[in-house]
Amino acid sequence: MSREINNVYWEDVQVKQDLPEKSRVIDTTLIAMGATWATHDFMPVHHDRDFAQSKGAPDIFMNILTSNGLMMTYLEQWAGPQAVIKDISIRLSVPNFPRDRMDMNARITRKWEEKGEHLVEVAFNGDNQMGPHAAGTAIISLPTRG
């Protein structure tokens, strides 16, 4: 399979640099398939609207594994396949419900070398119409041009 592979190199990034923003429409299929099909989370609040409403939620809502997966994918798609996410912390606030849209953005907050690795710290956010859904930081090891 031939395709263009883009890698971000450590020498080319700067602290305070913003990553390109991405958006993802949140619908019932993404929430239900994200929970059950992709992340094996069969808690019914993530795929059964009646069950979710019986628990007081207005609708099914995204599970944390899918939220984490979307944010890690956002970062990895930017950094390229030679990058490695070493450490990622994510906090959830307002839920992602069907008919939401999550806007993802991130900024490089630190850049350093450690034990032969070339690292950056990135602060990221995933916001929907109600406010912040997910926020956190990640430490990413980037390739170098050397």
Added chain:
Amino acid sequence: MANRFGVLPFNSPVEPTMDYSKVAPLIGIQSVRHPPHDRVTEVDVDRWCQVMRDTNPLYTDEDYAKKSRYGGLLAPSGMMHVFALGTMRAALDQFVRGAWEHPNDPNVKLNVVIEQEGYTGVMATAQRQQHFRRIRVGDEIHWTIGISRLSDYDHLTRQGVGRKYQILYQFYNQKDELLCNQSFDVLVYRAPMSTRRLYAG
């Protein structure tokens, strides 16, 4: 003393609170190591990548992955927790019939107590993954689980009056190599009480 709405103020000394001595022995102990239900398969990875729209060739392109420093297909590191989750049958046993797959695990024993204490709502609030090694297609992910901390007082949250606790997962491959430490923060809450306390001001 109740206010003019007949509601107890927050932190009332007469409010029934959880008996911490029932759960204190469960803190800081990891479970036995659990085997996986299955190996990591290309199908698992493909499903994840379709949902996440992940086109990383290390996960999706065998030729590329073979020529990489890894020598073969990987699974996204974010999938780590996926391999500790049970089958649909096990999940339904747990959520519908209350029959846990690993009843001796400290988190299960904790759940029994907190449900008895009236904390019926549950919500994941945060997660941290520290990745030490990549997951390879074909790996067998073994895991342990424990409770690293539990609040010894009630919090007033948007969901209700609740307790916060933190789960620690440790994931290993079939070579006994530590792949990942993952903390997982959970809020359990008494939803009806929150409404009462919000009115109490």
